[in-house]
Each structure stands twice: as structure tokens, then as C-alpha cells.
Amino acid sequence: xxxxxxxxxxxxxxxxxxxxxxxxxxxxxxxxxxxxxxxxxxxxxxxxxxxxxxxxxxxxxxxxxxxxxxxxxxxxxxxxxxxxxxx
Numbered sequence: 001x002x003x004x005x006x007x008x009x010x011x012x013x014x015x016x017x018x019x020x021x022x023x024x025x026x027x028x029x030x031x032x033x034x035x036x037x038x039x040x041x042x043x044x045x046x047x048x049x050x051x052x053x054x055x056x057x058x059x060x061x062x063x064x065x066x067x068x069x070x071x072x073x074x075x076x077x078x079x080x081x082x083x084x085x086x087x
């Protein structure tokens with residue numbers, strides 16, 4: 001076999017996991033009743049420390065401004081070396 005040919009080609013754009021996490025948190029927190037105890041939020045993200053810090057600050061700001069609740073937020077590294085997903 002000397003000549004290669006495509007038998008299938010498909011593209012898919014995956015949403016950024018940080019945006020998905022933020023949207024999910026906003027959805028879950030919007031109807032949360034107020035509490036004197038700070039929220040504790042922990043999530044993993046396969047991004048650089050700088051990006052994780054930026055997302056942590058966004059979550060803290062959302063909690064303070066939108067639901068009037070303080071939050072202890074941890075955005076840990078969940079780096080997935082060699083991760084591949086095929087559909």
C-alpha cells in the first residue's frame with residue numbers, strides 16, 4: 001500500500017474545563033441559602049498554577065458578590081499526562 005487516504009475525519013471542540021467548572025459552581029451556588037460558615041470548595045484543574053489561582057479568585061469573588069458568602073477555595077492540579085479521549 002503506497003498511497004494513503006482518509007477514511008474518516010471528524011473535528012470536535014472541547015470546552016475549557018475551567019469554564020465548565022465555573023458554570024457548574026455558579027449553577028449549584030445560586031440557590032444556596034446563606035450560612036455563617038464559609039463555603040469550602042475544592043476542585044481539580046489541569047492548568048498552570050497561574051490559571052488555577054485566577055480561577056480561585058473568580059470563584060471567591062462570585063461567592064462574595066453574588067451569594068454574599070465567604071468561601072475557602074482550593075483549585076488543585078489534576079494534570080492528566082497523556083490523556084486522550086476519542087468519540
